[in-house]
Amino acid sequence: MRKTYLGEFEEVVLLLVAIQDGEAYGVTVSQELEAQTGRQVTFGAVHNTLIRLEEKGFVKSQLGGTTQERGGRRKRLFTITAAGSRALLEVQQLRSQLWGLVPPHALKLSGL
Amino acid sequence: MSQNPEKLQPPRWAENMLVWLHPSETLEEVEGDLAELYACWCEREGKRRAQFRYVLGVLSVLPPFVKKRAPKNAYPNQTLHLAMLRNYLTIAFRNLTRSKALSAINILGLSTGLACCMLILLFTKDELSYDRFHAEGSRIYRVTSTLTDLKTNQKHKNGFTGTPIGPAFKRELPEIEQIVRYSPGWTLVKKGKEEINEGFVYVDKDFLSVFSFSVKAGNSRTALQGLQSVVLTEELAEKYFGTPHAVGKILPLKLNRETYQNFTVTAVVERPPLNSSLKFTMLLPFAIEENRNTERRDDWLTMHLNTFALLHPAANPAVVSAKMTTVFNRHAGKAMEAQLAQYGLKAKHEFGLQPFMDLHLSPEYGMGNGVVDGSSAIVTYVLSGIAAFILLIASINFVNLTVAQSLRRAKEVGVRKVVGGRRSQLVRQFMGEAFLLCMISFMLGILLANLALPVFNTFVNKKLSLNYLLDGYLVAGYLGLMLVTTLAAGLYPAWVLSGFTPITALYGKQKLTGRHVFAKSLVVVQFSLATLLIIVTLTIHSQFYYLTHKDLGYDNRNLVRIYLPRNGDRQLQVFKDKLSQYPNVLQVAARSEGIYVNTMQAGPRLVADTYLFKVDENFLSAFRIPLVAGRNFSKAFSADSAESVLINETFAREAGWKDPVGQRVAQAGDSLHFYTVVGVVKDHHFLSLQQKIKPLVLHQWPQQSYGELWVKIRPENQPQTLTLLEKTYRKNEAVYPYSYQFMDQVHAEEYQQEARHKQIVSCAAGLAILLSCLGLFGLAALSAEQRTKEIGIRKILGASVSAIILLLGKDFARLVALAFLLAVPLGYKAAGFWLEHFAYRINLGWELFAAAGVTVVVIALGAVGVKAFPSARANPVKSLRSE
Numbered sequence: 001m002r003k004t005y006l007g008e009f010e011e012v013v014l015l016l017v018a019i020q021d022g023e024a025y026g027v028t029v030s031q032e033l034e035a036q037t038g039r040q041v042t043f044g045a046v047h048n049t050l051i052r053l054e055e056k057g058f059v060k061s062q063l064g065g066t067t068q069e070r071g072g073r074r075k076r077l078f079t080i081t082a083a084g085s086r087a088l089l090e091v092q093q094l095r096s097q098l099w100g101l102v103p104p105h106a107l108k109l110s111g112l
Numbered sequence: 113m114s115q116n117p118e119k120l121q122p123p124r125w126a127e128n129m130l131v132w133l134h135p136s137e138t139l140e141e142v143e144g145d146l147a148e149l150y151a152c153w154c155e156r157e158g159k160r161r162a163q164f165r166y167v168l169g170v171l172s173v174l175p176p177f178v179k180k181r182a183p184k185n186a187y188p189n190q191t192l193h194l195a196m197l198r199n200y201l202t203i204a205f206r207n208l209t210r211s212k213a214l215s216a217i218n219i220l221g222l223s224t225g226l227a228c229c230m231l232i233l234l235f236t237k238d239e240l241s242y243d244r245f246h247a248e249g250s251r252i253y254r255v256t257s258t259l260t261d262l263k264t265n266q267k268h269k270n271g272f273t274g275t276p277i278g279p280a281f282k283r284e285l286p287e288i289e290q291i292v293r294y295s296p297g298w299t300l301v302k303k304g305k306e307e308i309n310e311g312f313v314y315v316d317k318d319f320l321s322v323f324s325f326s327v328k329a330g331n332s333r334t335a336l337q338g339l340q341s342v343v344l345t346e347e348l349a350e351k352y353f354g355t356p357h358a359v360g361k362i363l364p365l366k367l368n369r370e371t372y373q374n375f376t377v378t379a380v381v382e383r384p385p386l387n388s389s390l391k392f393t394m395l396l397p398f399a400i401e402e403n404r405n406t407e408r409r410d411d412w413l414t415m416h417l418n419t420f421a422l423l424h425p426a427a428n429p430a431v432v433s434a435k436m437t438t439v440f441n442r443h444a445g446k447a448m449e450a451q452l453a454q455y456g457l458k459a460k461h462e463f464g465l466q467p468f469m470d471l472h473l474s475p476e477y478g479m480g481n482g483v484v485d486g487s488s489a490i491v492t493y494v495l496s497g498i499a500a501f502i503l504l505i506a507s508i509n510f511v512n513l514t515v516a517q518s519l520r521r522a523k524e525v526g527v528r529k530v531v532g533g534r535r536s537q538l539v540r541q542f543m544g545e546a547f548l549l550c551m552i553s554f555m556l557g558i559l560l561a562n563l564a565l566p567v568f569n570t571f572v573n574k575k576l577s578l579n580y581l582l583d584g585y586l587v588a589g590y591l592g593l594m595l596v597t598t599l600a601a602g603l604y605p606a607w608v609l610s611g612f613t614p615i616t617a618l619y620g621k622q623k624l625t626g627r628h629v630f631a632k633s634l635v636v637v638q639f640s641l642a643t644l645l646i647i648v649t650l651t652i653h654s655q656f657y658y659l660t661h662k663d664l665g666y667d668n669r670n671l672v673r674i675y676l677p678r679n680g681d682r683q684l685q686v687f688k689d690k691l692s693q694y695p696n697v698l699q700v701a702a703r704s705e706g707i708y709v710n711t712m713q714a715g716p717r718l719v720a721d722t723y724l725f726k727v728d729e730n731f732l733s734a735f736r737i738p739l740v741a742g743r744n745f746s747k748a749f750s751a752d753s754a755e756s757v758l759i760n761e762t763f764a765r766e767a768g769w770k771d772p773v774g775q776r777v778a779q780a781g782d783s784l785h786f787y788t789v790v791g792v793v794k795d796h797h798f799l800s801l802q803q804k805i806k807p808l809v810l811h812q813w814p815q816q817s818y819g820e821l822w823v824k825i826r827p828e829n830q831p832q833t834l835t836l837l838e839k840t841y842r843k844n845e846a847v848y849p850y851s852y853q854f855m856d857q858v859h860a861e862e863y864q865q866e867a868r869h870k871q872i873v874s875c876a877a878g879l880a881i882l883l884s885c886l887g888l889f890g891l892a893a894l895s896a897e898q899r900t901k902e903i904g905i906r907k908i909l910g911a912s913v914s915a916i917i918l919l920l921g922k923d924f925a926r927l928v929a930l931a932f933l934l935a936v937p938l939g940y941k942a943a944g945f946w947l948e949h950f951a952y953r954i955n956l957g958w959e960l961f962a963a964a965g966v967t968v969v970v971i972a973l974g975a976v977g978v979k980a981f982p983s984a985r986a987n988p989v990k991s992l993r994s995e
Binding site: 025026027030031042043044045047048051052054055063070071073074075076 | 138140141142143144145146147148149152168169171172173177178179180181182
């Protein structure tokens with residue numbers, strides 16, 4: 001099977017979906033993204049990424065019930081799938097593995 | 113979300129843009145998300161900033177930036193499952209059997225239409241295949257000549273040439289590879305003691321190498337070289353020698369009246385195929401004719417045979433034509449001019465080349481002198497048109513009946529949709545059913561075509577067989593026909609049926625409102641076509657009646673024509689004396705055979721296109737042609753044969769004579785022989801009624817011979833009289849076969865083509881009206897069924913049977929009337945076009961159209977009535993009892 005690549009922005013969005021645990025949809029993801037990372041992205045970027053993540057099988061979605069909010073329009077709620085979790089874990093493992101290999105003197109945060 | 117709603121309203125234009133352009137699959141959620149975000153932004157960052165971000169957000173989810181969500185199927189993608197297929201088939205057959213009458217109308221109608229189309233495709237194929245079997249066919253041309261009258265600009269086209277012309281062209285023009293002259297004749301053949309009259313054709317020695325007739329035995333190159341050679345077809349060899357292996361055998365022929373000469377069979381060929389314009393049983397070398405008829409050999413001006421030229425592959429026919437004219441003018445230009453001048457003509461004479469393969473379908477240069485089976489493309493067009501009409505009518509039946517029947521299937525459609533059937537599946541299902549019906553009709557069509565083939569063959573005077581069907585193009589054509597019919601007949605019903613909404617369908621409220629317009633206009637089209645054909649049929653019938661019953665100016669009843677032996681004038685008197693002894697023979701007259709036309713000098717004027725016949729003194733009384741002035745020929749005036757002529761009124765009129773008797777006429781260019789007009793006969797139709805009465809000169813010139821004996825017999829005991837005639841003939845003429853015809857038969861034969869048109873168009877009209885009525889019958893049946901309750905209620909409230917029939921018939925009557933109105937101008941045009949060919953024709957009066965209208969309306973209402981009557985009679989209790 002083809003190994004699916006997870007981009008940096010996708011990774012962030014996927015993490016946000018995981019964080020929100022069933023409450024993730026376009027608005028919450030956008031707001032959290034802004035709140036947590038300070039990045040202002042267009043709504044389209046988030047929308048497209050969510051669709052792409054779903055195509056890759058990392059999240060699944062379903063339409064929420066009708067509410068009186070937002071003019072009765074339904075939300076599409078996203079939840080992370082097992083494949084999504086695995087992908088996140090793999091990324092994290094790879095990162096820590098790589099962190100372990102970095103010689104301590106190579107990272108001088110203070111610039112001394 | 114309790115803020116002032118006005119503040120929360122994002123820019124409306126951006127919202128509209130979003131609704132308009134954003135993919136519909138995700139529109140709802142995106143719209144909601146953006147609205148929620150806008151509210152948030154408003155609160156935190158102020159309205160202006162929020163608006164900016166909102167617009168930016170909208171833009172980012174418009175194409176081409178937005179990513180489309182892949183549509184997700186609610187059900188797995190259905191390919192045709194076997195179970196589903198079986199269900200479709202079951203339902204299809206159940207439907208077919210549930211309404212047997214309607215299915216029969218559908219299938220029979222379509223198969224008839226298809227059978228018509230098949231037969232006509234067959235006919236067209238045969239017409240187009242004429243003369244295509246010659247290997248060098250594309251290089252063979254017929255030499256034609258065209259005479260253009262410089263005064264009137266009239267063109268006289270002619271496919272014939274003279275004896276010396278062809279060889280001269282070949283000698284002087286290198287572009288011409290070969291020349292073949294083709295000239296038919298008759299000969300007596302001796303078989304034991306029997307003498308048999310056989311037709312043959314004189315051809316040049318290269319005939320068998322230029323044309324690809326298949327040579328069974330003998331050398332095609334040398335077969336026609338010797339002066340004593342003869343080539344036979346297998347059938348003729350069989351007839352005279354009992355075997356097709358006849359090469360080297362001797363055949364005695366008597367080409368002139370004097371002696372028998374022995375000819376050696378040098379080759380045996382297969383009989384020319386049916387689709388050949390050249391048909392022969394015996395070939396003789398042209399050299400024989402050239403040696404025998406030396407006068408003709410050097411006669412450049414008499415055009416009496418067909419000359420075929422095989423051109424060099426690189427030659428341009430137009431260039432060669434021009435060169436041929438130059439060659440002719442060098443040899444005979446002066447003589448031609450002189451001859452034309454004698455007739456008072458100034459004309460341009462040109463030669464041309466007609467492609468041999470065009471011979472059959474382009475009648476402009478005419479057939480004759482051995483070239484047979486001329487046809488015209490018009491017949492093919494007319495037949496194809498009729499076939500298309502009939503197929504169209506049958507397809508319309510199919511569409512209308514299927515759509516109307518569909519109400520019964522509304523529930524099925526509803527259920528299929530409710531359990532998840534998609535529209536495309538339904539379309540496929542109904543198209544499949546249409547295809548199934550077409551298949552059945554197609555099979556039946558082939559069967560029908562097979563059955564109708566013998567009748568069709570007599571119609572079109574051909575010997576077609578269904579073996580012709582086994583041809584790649586034709587099979588492809590038929591399959592194409594079937595597919596087109598399926599599409600034409602199945603697409604619309606499938607579209608309508610699959611468009612039912614499940615709720616209305618399941619509540620049984622589905623109605624075909626609005627769709628009626630289409631169905632009705634189809635009925636109108638159908639009946640317009642049928643009416644058109646009926647108008648044309650009636651026209652042809654009345655014109656035909658007119659042709660065969662018009663007073664011809666002479667009495668053609670009980671007149672028998674007997675061909676005299678060639679040069680048989682010496683026996684004429686014997687026959688006359690013997691025959692006039694019989695009490696049942698009223699009169700015996702003689703006339704020259706064939707038609708001779710010339711220009712006559714009448715005083716200072718020239719009378720063109722005058723028909724000349726040699727007749728004896730009994731002719732006028734036998735034909736009951738009255739004299740208008742002067743006297744008949746008479747034995748009492750011995751100088752009559754050398755000096756006198758009779759003319760008809762038309763001749764006198766064209767000559768400008770008030771008092772024709774005593775005037776003098778001569779053949780143009782022959783100023784030595786003047787003849788005195790001794791009498792004027794009343795105008796009569798000696799030609800067919802397609803032509804105006806032409807100027808006529810009756811004479812008794814001794815240099816011409818009589819060829820026909822005309823015997824007026826009593827109407828009683830005709831068989832005995834005919835036997836007597838034959839006996840007398842045989843007693844006095846041993847060699848030439850006896851043949852007779854009645855004049856009214858001869859007269860009727862002149863209208864063979866019209867008779868054929870009559871048959872074909874009558875059949876087509878009959879079929880068209882039958883099919884249209886079947887369709888109408890089906891529609892009426894459905895309409896009565898749908899209105900069962902209405903009829904019941906009306907009856908309870910006191911409506912009479914006739915009122916209900918009227919109610920049901922009214923709708924259809926209106927349609928038929930509209931169709932009639934549409935068909936009248938078209939019919940007038942078509943009938944007028946056909947009548948144009950006749951100099952004497954009927955008037956297209958209102959009676960004819962009225963008759964057509966009454967016919968159509970009565971037949972149509974009859975069809976509706978047959979169905980309406982039982983429904984109107986039905987007991988209302990039955991229809992109202994159940995709900």
